[in-house]
Amino acid sequence: MHWLFGDQLGPHFLHPSQDSGLTRDTPLLMIEARSVFRRRRFHRAKAHLVLSAMRHRAAELGDRVTYVRADTYREGLARAAGGNRVTVHHPTSYAAVRLVRSLPRVTVGPARGFLVPVADFAAWADGKDGRRLRQEDFYRWVRQGHDLLMDGDGPAGGHWNHDHDNRRPPPRDASALPVSRPYRPREDEIDDEVRHDLDRWEKNGDVSFVGRDGPRLFPASRSEARAALRRFVEHRLGAFGPYEDAMLAADPVMSHSLLSSSLNLGLLDPAECVERAEGAWRAGRAPLNSVEGFVRQVAGWREYVWQLYWYFGEEYRRSNVLGHTAPLPDWWNDLDADAVQARCLRTVLAQVRDTGWTHHIPRLMVLGSHALQRGWDPAAVTDWFHRCFVDGYDWVMVPNVVGMSQYADGGRMTTKPYTSGGAYINRMSDLCGRCAYRPGDRTGEHACPYTAGYWSFMDRHRARLEHNHRTARAVRGLDRLTDLTELRRRERTRGDAPP
Template sequence: MSQETPLLLFGDQLGPHFRAAHADRPVVLIESLAALRRRPFHRQKLHLVLSGLRHLAAELGDQAAVLRGETYRKALQEFGRPVLVHEPSSHGAARLVERLRAEGLVEEILPTPAFALSRTEFAEWAGTRERFLMEDFYREQRRRFDVLMDGDEPVGGRWNFDADNREPPPSGTARLGVARPWLPDEDDVDAQVRRDLDEWGFPTVGADGPRRFAITRTEALRALRHFVSERLASFGPYEDAVLAKDWAMAHSLLSVPLNHGLLHPLEAVRAAESAHRDGGRPLAGVEGFVRQVLGWREYVWQLYWRLGPDYLDRNAFGAAEPLPGWWTALRPGQIRAACVRTALESVRDRGWVHHIQRLMVLGNHALQRGYDPRALNDWFATAFVDGTPWVMPVNVIGMSQHADGGIVATKPYLSGGAYLNKMTDHCRDCWFDPRRRRGERACPFTAGYWAWLSRHEKPLRANHRMARSLHSLRNLGDIAEVVRQEADRQVF
């Protein structure tokens, strides 16, 4: 191995942009057993982490040293040489790296190349703001990186095509009818990962299963090309729709390779932009994808650092209910509410559901039932194959649970059964009736919507975006009965 200071790469730093300035430098990869068993992660999540590290080691050959140890510290102590490291992606990992540097095990901490915008550039943009509107940030990102721009103006004359991307699922069909997503083939590396996880017996949740997500650079590029050429054209209109028997719809399934650092965000959005300019893909869908990657994803990353670790303790509505065991253990078999059952089944079987099921089914249910926001955040980070410490707080504490009091979102993402009946195909076969708010067959979301508004009416009065809902609440003559019934309601 070269005498140059080796470069330590974490499991979310697997792409070539992390090594671009270090082409000949030795690479160190660590399998920390303590980190792998720290929490009951989804079984398929652990598989992806180990598969990614080992595939990169195989690709680099003699350039890479794979260390397995109880902790990162012990592994580096046994290695016997200080290392360079890029800025890690969580507060906990950042504290660890600083301690390792103080002990002489880390020589230097380099800026991360994982995102389009650096943290320094974001700090300059944010200035003294106390509220951070994603739309402002997104437009600045488009201008800064010249994505979907015609000179100083957005392509098509509009920044936002969300209104064109909210179609309900097509009626009379169980599947969207687009090309199936690209899925990888497992190899000997995956087989050994599965054997090791079986032998180690770490506590996990969810089912073992075939690897469904790209975890090598070659796979990530294939997945990106397939999405852009075969599925992007159908992505936009049905971006918010849910079909029970079509788990992937037209979504890209690129969150795992992006979050493991196998694709650079600008690489993904440039491919989508080219598909519009050169391939005629519909602008609304392309803009929706760009918004997710260059807008929301970068925004969530920057706010994770801006808002700090104490953000996890925000709890504007005083929600304190523990997550039920059937939820955390992914045992949805007895759940009568079809939307909740289907979402949890998909988390159990794949460690993944798309954003509407996360926000408007699982998050909506958790908000209405008053689940503890921090516990919910931790569950999303461990039960989802693309869940990471930096991804979840703004998505869960801020957007989903509105526990930050409005720093991120202007109103709670709350809905009754009518929205779910429109945007999913679940309600047609569900035991509950989305139109009912009282009685045994009242939809838990419809009843829960009104009960939650009633419980929190006072703090919501200052929010002008809730005025219409609160006006309707005051006109409900049976709200006391709804609240009484909802106090004991479950989704079984």
């Protein structure tokens, strides 16, 4: 038998090969283990999406697959395979790798669903001789190796990076954003069954969820994922680039692809996504800056995060060079957006509560930035992002949160902490309008929690950040603040109350 995990659902996980032992006739096994949801308080929409995707795939595979519903993976494997030999593709987390390697008669093959083999990345990284592993260098290496957006030996259009065209603030009139609606799936009887089961589990006290569920917003089958990819490339990709870093209160999706959950469930292969996008540019149906921005997200950042998860090792998740240990407050864990006054945070937290998703800038510059400024435990923040996002997996969130968002690794992954005052949010969104706070105020009745939090963070970590060339100037600015004493007093007495 060949065992398929719940994030290995696409046809590329079944291609016959010698390294996996797969043939076109190999019997398949899928295990739905309830203990996964018992260990953590996941977002209800995430639990629904994962189970729906697994059951849809099992229905597609028909008699070839044995689908087991069990309390644990071990129990399910024993029931389905007995003493027979089982193969499995390399799982996507350290915990799952430990599990499969501890089981008798289970053979682990290479990972699938990524562009670069882990061993190839390790050889590339080791060749840096201790120099910083820059995502930009890796991205160019991937583009060259896979002939993505290349004109001969050089980048298409003469530039590797089109960020200078892709950082526009949102249009003043939100309705002026030139983009059609995203693909949305239709629920079916499998979704009804999953929702009934989740209701029953919660009622029986077996599990506890957070957030809201329904209707399902993200693909749960290969056909739905392909339809979502087609719709994005044909109708939305052209407008993606310029506003990919912008935020709108009434439009959390804007022109984003909404393909991350499909990629991370294995419903889509990254190669087909970037090749279809490149094809749109070469056919004159999408501008280069938008296509390059999307290719960078998939072949650059997503691939880079996957590789660093394995290259840095499991101890990386425990990084905490800033010494942040504050626990996450209840209002945050409960996604209680209604308790929050700051309009940007209230809006984004509500998006997470209602959908289990928001795009990368709200994640980094609203949610992650707030956690960083408040000094919350980075391991707890990582776990929260893992549980509360439909596209969140261990390999996704450990580098993204520990390294990028919380700067807990001290700069192994990024060159500076990604946090800002209210001015950035005001420039890149319409979220500061009608807010109780003013983005320019550090202290006083209308002090913006992000502006106050930014300067408080700089002040607390002055000794470290004054030696970083990307933050030294901001640290020197502390000496010009006439209200620094008041700011320190305010931050000491603020506690964990929602802003």
